[in-house]
Amino acid sequence: GKTSPVLMLTAKDTTLDKVTGLDAGADDYLVKPIDIIELLARVRALGRRSPLWKGDILSLGDLHLHLTNLTIERNQITSQLSGREFQLMEYLMRHPRQVLSHEQIEQALWGWGSQPESNAVTTLVRRLRQRLQTVGAKDWLETVYGVGYRLLDLRDAG
Structure with missing residues (x-):
């Protein structure tokens, strides 16, 4: 990466x-x-x-992705991610504030040759938003209608 x-x-x-x-x-x-x-x-x-990378942690503002145990953390609240949720979160954090299309996300997470379900990205984003909500960062994952998604640094948002 x-x-x-x-x-x-x-x-x-x-x-x-x-x-x-x-x-x-x-x-x-x-x-x-x-x-x-x-x-x-x-x-x-x-x-x-660029997100700050300290060893096994990627950070964007006060949102932290722990690379070794697949968790996100904000304000001492932690949420466990599934493998795919983690892959999506890592991809978003390595491309902060960039609008990423469904196609870019599919290629990054599933690779060129595979055919995930047509709603796979949308479903995965919904699940990741639920995880982000548990740490008070649901609104950090923005939908850019007709294009894709982007991860924002909204330290003062919920």
Whole structure:
């Protein structure tokens, strides 16, 4: 899994090049020549967006995913996740604030060759929201209608 933000700096400037780079895993894409001030600002922004990884814990704000025991925790309240719920939560936390389509989630969790049920992602998101609700973070998982889902940092939300 990805643990560090990736910024592509390249001379390739077509829309297809940019889409290909971002779909390949880049978090940001800059075309040369670049302004060093803009580059530094984008690096700082990527640092703010990326979840903090400390050993076996991924964190976004005060929401923590424990990688070794498949639990989420917030404000000393813990909830156990199933294997698939954990996979989805880890994928979302490694892509914070990014809108992830049903297709992206299916590919990340089930792989290219498999055909999960048509409502598998929707069902899994519903179950994960129930787990998030137990730790007071249900609204952190936002539906972007017609597109997919994104994990937000809503420290003051319920």
